[in-house]
Each structure stands twice: as structure tokens, then as C-alpha cells.
Amino acid sequence: MAAHVAGRKAELEVNMLVRDPHVCRSINDNHLNCKYFPVYKLPENLIATTDVKAALLGADFCLHAVPVQFTSSFLEGIAQHVDPNLPFISLSKGLELNTLRMMSQIIPQALRNPRQPFIALSGPSFALELMRKLPTAMVVASRDKKLANAAQQLLASQYLRISTSSDVTGVEIAGALKNVLAIAAGIVDGMNLGNNSMAALVAQGCSEIRWLATKMGAKSTTITGLSGTGDIMLTCFVNLSRNRTVGVRLGSGEKLDDILSSMNQVAEGVSTAGAVIALAQKYNVKMPVLTAVARIIDNELTPKKAVLELMNLPQVITRTLQTSSLCGLS
Template sequence: MVVLMEPSSSSFLNPNFPPNANPYSRNLILTNKPTLFLRFHSPATAAVDSLRCSATPPPVSGDPDPVPDSSSPDRRQDRRRAVRLAWERLVRWSRSWRSKAKSDVLERTNKVVVLGGGSFGTAMASHVADRKPQLEVNMLVRDPQVCQSINENHCNCKYFPKHKLPDNLVATTDAKAALLGADYCLHAVPVQFSSSFLAGISDYVDPGLPFISLSKGLELNTLRMMSQIIPQALKNQRQPFIALSGPSFALELLNKLPTAMVVASKDKKLANAVQQLLASDHLRISTSSDVTGVEIAGALKNVLAIAAGIVEGMNLGNNSMAALVAQGCSEIRWLATKMGAKPTTITGLSGTGDIMLTCFVNLSRNRTVGVRLGSGEKLDDILSSMNQVAEGVSTAGAVVTLAQKYNVKMPVLTAVARIIDNELTPKKAVFELMSLPQVEEV
């Protein structure tokens, strides 16, 4: 039986419990102000107990004093002290971790080669060159004009004409010279051209040269990822491979804005070495062993970004955008986990992080393609006006084939593929997606 005392109207709405209060105490005081006073009675003693009403509850032996109001100066000071102590512990842990971290990888690295002269390859080449002035960074490019501008004017005239590149970054069109003596190789060639490109330079690649792949996508006809394309094109299944992915626009990386990415390799020591090579005060690098998860998320997010752009181009509103991206994230997770990826990878930097950046920010090439499709432009006109590759266009068809292979329904990403193939208009795709059966969320 519970006996209720008359409450105070103000204090009853926001009761405060002492931090060490016993919730099973026979007398429970809700606040230190005139308020509700409860007494718990057993059936045996209920008959002899009586209801007592008092403005101030009587003292109860053994119960702690009530805590002060949460808005009191003492309480605010306690909160600030707790936050300060938590932050100081975090800083001490960070300093201790950094003091133990090895930096000998950067010290013993003398040369890094970057394959490709695109925007992201240029940004990463500049970043690596900034890591150590004595480090030799060679960019293998195919455009003689870009090569000349990098060597003579220290800028990439095609993508970053106003950004000065480090003096220790040089460009060449000679694959043999670029790869000779390299300690690490950053591969930044678009996925659809990678196989033929690598086959052409395979004679100059050392079998033990670690390849850090910056390329995201699936090969259209074979459905291969870069972890499969690189060793097969080089005819060396043991070629060391690392996938680099995460939310990172080339322009912001070049401007040294805070960025976080992940390197994935089945070789933990290799992943740690690349982490040491690339990590800096403005670039955080996490490690992962889930190569499949990192690669598939990096490929599929480009297709989802086209869908997000279509929603923007059609002015369908924020509700539609949120629903579409959420559904797309689920589709990516369904397929990735069927292929053996870890769900935590899909919710991490290379998954959700990259998806948010690519779907919601205007710097995204794939989102731009979607916006223009949603506005009524033809795909051929869009692609012919771009000087960069939107990987999601070629990846979309491969995604549908892959989904069929693993028996996964992917309505949003399939709709993008049909729009790209000119078999479905954006307006019709929206109607079809909204007409799908109302099902339980998975």
C-alpha cells in the first residue's frame, strides 16, 4: 500500500533523486522542497498506520540528505568540474598514445609514386609531399600539359591552378622512372580504366610494392573491386593492397581542413604502416581489416549520391531526401553484409561518413550529375561537359548485377541504373518507388 501526501505543484513536475539514494527505501523523498511524501506500508501494518500531511517531511533515520536543486550554483560548478576532468583525461590519454606511436615508417620512406593526375590524386600527392621535405613524390600523369604545369609552375593547371604544390612533388609521363625505387604507390586512376592502365605498366612494378587504392567503384563488366583488379592486372596475387576511403573532398584536403579517413588491409602491419605514412595534424587515419566493406561502401555511395542529386534537382524537399538516403544506406548494408562485410564498417567513416558527404554537399561530382538529371538534362550532355569522372554512372549497372547475384532487393539504386540507361524518367522512378508495398522496416 502506498500512502500519498499532498504535493507541491512546482516541485512535483521535476523530482530530483540523491545520487546515492536507495530506490527501495521505505521512505522516499522526491525533493528537498514541500512536495509529495510517500510511505510504503506492508499489509500487516497498513491498518495501524495513518495518513499524515505535513509541509516538511519528517526526518528519516538512515536516509541521505536530499541533493540541491540542479540549477543551483553548486550543482552547475560540479557539472563543469566533471566535464573538465573528463576532457583532461581524454587529453592525457591522447598524449600518452601519441608518445608510444611509432613514426619510423615515414623516416625510412624515401619515395612515393602517385598513379593518376586527377583532383584527388593531386591532393594526396601534395599531402604526402608535405609530410617530409626530403621525401620524393612522383606523379605519373598522361597529360603533358599537366605534367609541365606541375614541374614548372608547381600547380595542376587542370584541377587546381591556384594551389601551389610542394617543391618535392614532381610529375612525369614515364612509368618506369616514376616507379623506380618507390616505397609506396597511391593508385588514383578511375576504376573503369585501371585494368588496362596497370597491365601497361606491370613490367615496372616491384612485386612487393604496396598499392594504396584511392579509386572507388566496381568494374562494369566483371563486377571486380580494386582489391581484385590490381593483383590480377599486375599478374601478382600477392601484391600488397590497401584501400583508402572516407569522407574527403580533394579541395578541402588540399586546403588542409580537418579530415578523417580509413585504411583497410588484410595485413594489419601494412595498414598500421600506411596509417603512419599518411596521418598528420589535419588528417586522421583509422585502420580496418574489412577490405570488402570499405570498398563496397565506397563504390555504392556514388550511386546513392546520384539519387540524392535527382531528389534535389526535382525539388522534392527535405523529407524525400532524408527518406531516400536512409533507404539507400539500408540497401548498401544489405548487399555489403551479404558479401561478407561487417555492419560496423557500413556505419563508419567509409560508409555513413562518405555517404553523408557525397549525398549532401555540392562539391560531389556524382550528386551534381543527379541534380542535372533531376532538372531534365540528358546524361550525354552532362558527361560531355564534365572534366572529371563520376564513378557512380558506370557503377550503377554493376550494382544491379551484383544485387541479383546475392539476391538482394535494392529499389533505390536499381532505379538510378534505369534512369542512367534512359529506361526510366526521374518522375516515373519517384512514382514507382512511392508505390512499393508498405513493409516492415529491416
């Protein structure tokens, strides 16, 4: 996203706060991210730094890409350098494991500023395809319409279409839970259960996400839109998805610890899965597919037993013009 924004306007100075001095030097000296995108030239007006104060000084926007589980501690440590009026555009998707908080709650609380401007960015997008400038569509969500419009103007380009939404909860919940569903989809693939199983599982997972999100106050149209179904399809069906890859390897019989230790990026769905059971209980929603993923990750269930449990759920009587599911009428 830093490369995208910098590439749109050469007169912009885009500061990128990084932790690794080696990556920092690579970006500044060679205009390459040697760790993640070593073959993609970065704009010259993208400047990397390890200095928090220098990165944030005079900033108009902050694109926040710190993984969800580390966001609170990270922001608490730099809060003194953050302007209380600085809008945060959150790229991180997930729920904080112990508190069940969304990013729209985590960021203002960590910065000790309940009025910190917040925007959620979501939608079907892989970083690699953005770097290649392939056509992409995403959503910015904010309760402040002017703020959403400003973020749209910042990010929209010839190859990136940005829609706006006021449904922050819907965009965030869909973005978080689609990662858990992607693990389930990967498990089906890893177990070679076929296309019929995959279609049934993803359809059921979409229903579960919609049931929970609407109970939490989201709009059902958000869940069936670009940042919901659109993002779910991309993450569940494409091999570039980190969460899907975790599922494939689990379904193939690998151990979770071995999978995670071999990855150089965070699969947010692994942590978010732990919050699913608590949310399902809190909002009294039956979520057999997403709950099964949480139980597999916690070693309470094997993928094979999970499939047997799902297939042995009570059969459903379908009413006219309503959609049936594995666990009840939607």
C-alpha cells in the same frame, strides 16, 4: 594525396605520374596543377613525370588514382615496371562494370601478381578541402595489419586522421555504392522533392548498401562507420560531389550524355550503377533505390517514374526495435 604526402616530409621525393605533358610542365616549372588546382601551390618535392619507369623506380608506395573502369588496361600496360612487393594504396572507388570486380581484385589480377600488397583508402574527403588542409578523417583497409599501420603512418598528419580496418570488402563496397546513392540524392534535389524525400531516400539507400555488403562478407559496423555512413553523408549532401551533381542535372531534365561530356572528371557512380542490378540479383538483395538509378542511367526509367514506383512499393509493417524500409524489414 601526392601534395599531402609531399607536404608532410620535405625530405621525401614524391613522383606523380601524369598523362598530360602540359600538366607535367606546370607542376615541375610552376608548382601548380594548371588543370585541377591552379591556385594551390604544390610542394617542391613533388615531381611530375610522364615516364612510367621513372615514376615507379625505387618507390615505397604507389597511390593509385586511375578511374576504376580504366585501371585494368592501364596497369596491364605498365605491369613490367611494377615491383611485386610495391604496396598499392587505392584511391579509386567503384566496381568494374562487366566483371563486378573490386579494386582489391582488379589491381593484383591486372599486375598478374595475386600477392601484390593492397590497401583501400576511403572516407569522407573532398580533394579541395585536403588541399586547403582542413580537418579530415579517413580509413585505410588491408587484410595485412602491418601494411594498414604502415599506410596510416605514411598519411596521418595534424589535419588528416587515419583509422585502420581489416574489412576491405566493406570499405570498398561502401565507397563504390555511395556514389550511386549520391546520384539518387542529386536527382531528388534536381526535382525539388524536398528534405523529407531526401532523408527517406538516403536512409533507404544506406540500408540497401548495408544489406548487400553484409551478404558479401562485410561487417555492418563498417557500413555505419566513417567509410560508410560518413562518406555517404558527404557525397549525398554536399555540392562538391561529382556524382551528386550528375544526379541534380538528371533530375533537372538534362540528358546523361550532355552531362558527362561537359565534365572534366569522372563520376564513378555512373558506371558503378550498371553493376548494382547484377549484384542485387547475384546476392538476392532487393535494392529499389540503387536499382532505380541504374535504370535511369540506362534510359529504362525517367526520374519522375522512378519516384512514382518507389512511392507505390508495398507498405511495411514495422517490428519493435527494428528499422523499416521501403522494401522490407532490415
